Amino acid sequence: MSAASSLPLGVRAALLGALLLSPAGAEDGDAARGERAFQRCFACHSVDPTEPAKLQGPSLFKIMGRPAAAVPGFAYSEAMQKAAAAGLVWDAATLDRFLIDPEAVVAGTAMSVPPVRDAEERADLVAYLKRSGTYRP
Amino acid sequence: MRGSILALIVLVASAAASANETKYYDLAKGDYPHDVAISEGGEVWFAGQKAGIAGRLDPKTGAIERIALGKNSAPHGVIVGPDGAPWFTDGGQNAIVRVDPASKAVKVWPLPPERMPYTNLNTAAFDGRGRIWFTGQNGIYGRLDPSSGDMKVWDAPKGRGPYGITGTPKGDIWFVSLAGNYLANVDLESGAATVYEPPTKEQGARRVWSDSKGRLWISEWNSGNVSVYDPAAKAWQQWKLPGASPRTYAVWVDPDDKVWLTDWSTNAVVRFDPETQTFQSFPSDRSGANVRQLLGRKGEAWIAESGTERIRVIRYP
Numbered sequence: 001m002s003a004a005s006s007l008p009l010g011v012r013a014a015l016l017g018a019l020l021l022s023p024a025g026a027e028d029g030d031a032a033r034g035e036r037a038f039q040r041c042f043a044c045h046s047v048d049p050t051e052p053a054k055l056q057g058p059s060l061f062k063i064m065g066r067p068a069a070a071v072p073g074f075a076y077s078e079a080m081q082k083a084a085a086a087g088l089v090w091d092a093a094t095l096d097r098f099l100i101d102p103e104a105v106v107a108g109t110a111m112s113v114p115p116v117r118d119a120e121e122r123a124d125l126v127a128y129l130k131r132s133g134t135y136r137p
Numbered sequence: 138m139r140g141s142i143l144a145l146i147v148l149v150a151s152a153a154a155s156a157n158e159t160k161y162y163d164l165a166k167g168d169y170p171h172d173v174a175i176s177e178g179g180e181v182w183f184a185g186q187k188a189g190i191a192g193r194l195d196p197k198t199g200a201i202e203r204i205a206l207g208k209n210s211a212p213h214g215v216i217v218g219p220d221g222a223p224w225f226t227d228g229g230q231n232a233i234v235r236v237d238p239a240s241k242a243v244k245v246w247p248l249p250p251e252r253m254p255y256t257n258l259n260t261a262a263f264d265g266r267g268r269i270w271f272t273g274q275n276g277i278y279g280r281l282d283p284s285s286g287d288m289k290v291w292d293a294p295k296g297r298g299p300y301g302i303t304g305t306p307k308g309d310i311w312f313v314s315l316a317g318n319y320l321a322n323v324d325l326e327s328g329a330a331t332v333y334e335p336p337t338k339e340q341g342a343r344r345v346w347s348d349s350k351g352r353l354w355i356s357e358w359n360s361g362n363v364s365v366y367d368p369a370a371k372a373w374q375q376w377k378l379p380g381a382s383p384r385t386y387a388v389w390v391d392p393d394d395k396v397w398l399t400d401w402s403t404n405a406v407v408r409f410d411p412e413t414q415t416f417q418s419f420p421s422d423r424s425g426a427n428v429r430q431l432l433g434r435k436g437e438a439w440i441a442e443s444g445t446e447r448i449r450v451i452r453y454p
Contacts, residue, residue, distance in 0.1 A: 036254075039254070039255040039256075039257075039275060040255050040257070042257070042275050042297060043257040043274035043275050043276075043297050043298070043316070044274075044316075053295075053296070053297065053298075053316050053317075054316065054318075054339055054341075054359070055297075055316055056315060056316065056341075056358075079425070101187070103169075107425075108424075108425040108427065108444055110401075110427070112171065112186070112429065112443065114186060114187075114209075114211025114213075114228050114229045115187055115211065117209070
C-alpha cells in the first residue's frame with residue numbers, strides 16, 4: 001500500500017484536487033504581491049518568528065514542507081491533528097487547496113477564512129510564504 | 138468536593154434542558170453560516186461566508202432565500218439594525234452591506250481606499266444615534282453613518298485582534314480584541330478607544346454582548362471563561378464553563394439577562410444564569426458544530442452551526 005493510499009478518502013481527494021488545480025500557478029506566484037495578499041491571513045497568522053502576540057493561528061514561518069499540526073505548543077483542533085496523523089504536509093499544492101476551501105482539505109478545521117477564489121492571488125500567497133524558508137524538523 | 142457539587146449542578150441543569158425545544162434547518166452545501174440574526178418580525182438572516190450570500194430563513198415554512206451580496210463577497214457578521222434590515226460585515230468586499238428586507242436590494246459601503254483591500258471585517262453594532270460601528274480583525278474599528286455615507290476608520294489599540302462589538306441600551310459601543318486580550322469603549326464622536334483589561338491574562342476576548350443594565354458579557358476563547366464587566370461598579374467577575382478544557386466562542390445575552398454561550402470543546406450551546414450562577418448545556422446532535430455565533434429574541438436562541446451548515450433554534454420557556 002502506498003503512503004497516499006493509506007490516507008483517508010477525504011484527504012486523498014483534497015490532495016488530488018490540489019494537484020489537478022494548482023501546481024503551475026503556485027510555482028509562478030509573485031511574493032511581493034503575496035505580501036499584500038497576506039492581509040487576508042494577518043489577523044491570525046504571522047511569518048515573523050519573533051512575533052510577540054499570541055495569535056489564533058499557528059506561525060507560518062517556514063511552513064513549506066512542514067507536516068500539519070507541527071508547531072510545538074500550539075493548540076490545534078482535533079480535525080487538524082487527525083489530518084496530520086493521516087499524513088497531510090503543507091506544500092504549494094496543499095496550501096493552494098486549503099486557501100480555496102479549508103473545510104474541503106481538513107473537515108472541521110477551526111480556520112475560517114473567506115475563500116481565496118483567484119488562482120493568481122493564491123499563487124502569490126504561496127510565493128510569499130515560501131520566502132520565509134523551508135521547514136526543517 | 139467542590140468539583141462534585143459543580144458536576145451535580147451541570148448534570149441537573151442538563152436534564153432540565155430537555156424541557157426546551159430544538160429544531161435544525163439544513164442549508165445548501167457551501168453556504169457556511171458564520172453568523173445569524175433575527176428581526177423583531179421573526180425573519181432569520183444568516184451570513185453565508187463561503188457562498189457570498191445573505192440567507193433569509195422563514196422559520197414557519199423552512200423556506201430559505203439566498204441573496205448574492207456582490208463579487209468576492211464573504212460576509213462574516215450579520216445583525217438586524219433599528220431599521221429592521223440585515224447589515225453585514227463583508228470581509229470579501231471589505232465593506233458594510235445592507236439588504237433591504239422588502240425589495241432585497243443590496244447596498245454596499247466599501248471601506249476607504251487606504252483601508253483596501255482587506256481588513257478582515259468582523260462584526261457590527263448600532264449606537265443610539267443611527268450609526269453602525271464595526272471591527273476589523275487586522276487591527277481596525279470604524280463607524281458608518283448610513284444617512285450621509287460618512288465612514289471613519291481608526292487603528293485599534295495593540296494592533297490586530299478586534300472581534301466582537303456590542304451596543305448597550307444607552308447606545309454606547311464596546312468591542313473586544315481577541316489577539317489584544319482587552320475590552321474597549323469608544324467615544325461616539327471622537328472615536329477614541331479606552332481599553333479595559335480583563336483580570337485573566339491572555340484570555341482571548343472573542344465576543345461581547347451587553348445585558349439590559351449595560352454590563353458587558355465576554356466569551357473568552359483562550360481561558361474558557363465567561364466574564365462580565367460592570368462599568369458602573371468598575372468591577373469584573375468571571376466563571377469557567379463546564380468541562381475539562383472549555384473553548385468559549387460566542388456570547389449573546391437574552392432579554393431576561395440570561396447569558397448564552399457556545400463551547401467548542403463540548404460541542405454545545407451553554408446558558409449561564411447570573412442569578413444562580415449555574416450552567417445549562419444544550420449539545421448539538423452532530424459532532425463538529427463549530428458554532429461561531431448565536432443571537433435571538435425572547436424565548437428563542439438562534440444558532441449558526443458553521444461546521445454542519447445548519448441553523449439551529451432553541452425555544453425555551
